[in-house]
Amino acid sequence: MSRIGIMGGTFDPIHTGHLIAAEAARDGCGLDEVWFIPTYHPPLKDNEPGVSSELRLQMIQEAIGGQSAFKALDIELKRGGMSYSIDTVLELRSRYPGAEFSYIIGSDRINDLPRWHRIEELAELVTFIGLEREGTPLRLEQLPAYIRERVMMTAMPPIGISSTDIRSRVEADRSIAYLVPDTVHQFIKRRGLYES
Numbered sequence: 393m394s395r396i397g398i399m400g401g402t403f404d405p406i407h408t409g410h411l412i413a414a415e416a417a418r419d420g421c422g423l424d425e426v427w428f429i430p431t432y433h434p435p436l437k438d439n440e441p442g443v444s445s446e447l448r449l450q451m452i453q454e455a456i457g458g459q460s461a462f463k464a465l466d467i468e469l470k471r472g473g474m475s476y477s478i479d480t481v482l483e484l485r486s487r488y489p490g491a492e493f494s495y496i497i498g499s500d501r502i503n504d505l506p507r508w509h510r511i512e513e514l515a516e517l518v519t520f521i522g523l524e525r526e527g528t529p530l531r532l533e534q535l536p537a538y539i540r541e542r543v544m545m546t547a548m549p550p551i552g553i554s555s556t557d558i559r560s561r562v563e564a565d566r567s568i569a570y571l572v573p574d575t576v577h578q579f580i581k582r583r584g585l586y587e588s
């Protein structure tokens with residue numbers, strides 16, 4: 393049985409914090425692979441992603457190129473509509489019956505888990521691999537027990553990088569070098585993404 397970590401996100405754009413989180417989960421929890429799954433429409437975000445699904449997926453592919461344990465899946469982009477994780481997990485379980493899935497998630501999103509669609513069902517199907525995110529204290533004790541029991545915290549070096557900050561930097565003509573992998577940096581420059 394292979395152990396797969398689902399790294400879901402808007403990835404607008406993917407950054408070094410995502411990659412360090414995915415690697416910390418893979419290494420710390422003995423995962424065989426991490427699958428990066430970009431959302432089509434993120435359920436709890438007010439704004440639509442700034443760039444198209446295709447470009448966000450291409451940036452993920454640029455970022456993970458050399459790491460054979462990392463894959464990018466377009467399952468939510470193909471499904472369209474609101475990207476509820478329960479739908480993704482149900483689809484993956486039926487497509488890959490030999491795999492065991494965990495959901496990799498930063499502390500900002502862990503605090504939101506009670507608001508996720510069909511969360512009781514989702515919490516029965518996956519464990520959550522939680523990573524403390526710089527600037528967002530975890531409030532594990534405020535979660536209902538059925539969620540708390542399914543969260544397994546894993547250490548990562550605190551990385552204060554967000555996609556929001558990267559978009560603002562590009563818009564203000566500031567450097568994003570090393571905040572994203574060089575391949576992603578070049579891609580953003582080549583396509584003129586996030587410029588004002």
Ligand SMILES: Nc1ncnc2c1ncn2[C@@H]1O[C@H](COP(=O)(O)OP(=O)(O)OP(=O)(O)O)[C@@H](O)[C@H]1O
Pocket residue numbers: 400401402403404409410413496497498499500501523524525526551552553554555556557
């Ligand atoms: N620096 C980070 N450290 C730990 N986890 C992170 C970090 N950045 C993102 N994550 C986690 O990665 C997942 C996907 O995040 P997402 O694509 O929304 O990135 P983001 O940087 O939060 O974007 P935005 O700033 O646009 O909201 C979430 O579970 C989030 O908590």
Ligand SMILES: O=C(O)c1ccc[n+]([C@@H]2O[C@H](COP(=O)([O-])O)[C@@H](O)[C@H]2O)c1
Pocket residue numbers: 399400401402403429431434435436437475476477478501507508509
């Ligand atoms: O299923 C839900 O209701 C749900 C609510 C909020 C977030 N998620 C998932 O959590 C992941 C991170 O979300 P975001 O908004 O940080 O991109 C992404 O895969 C989303 O689809 C899922």
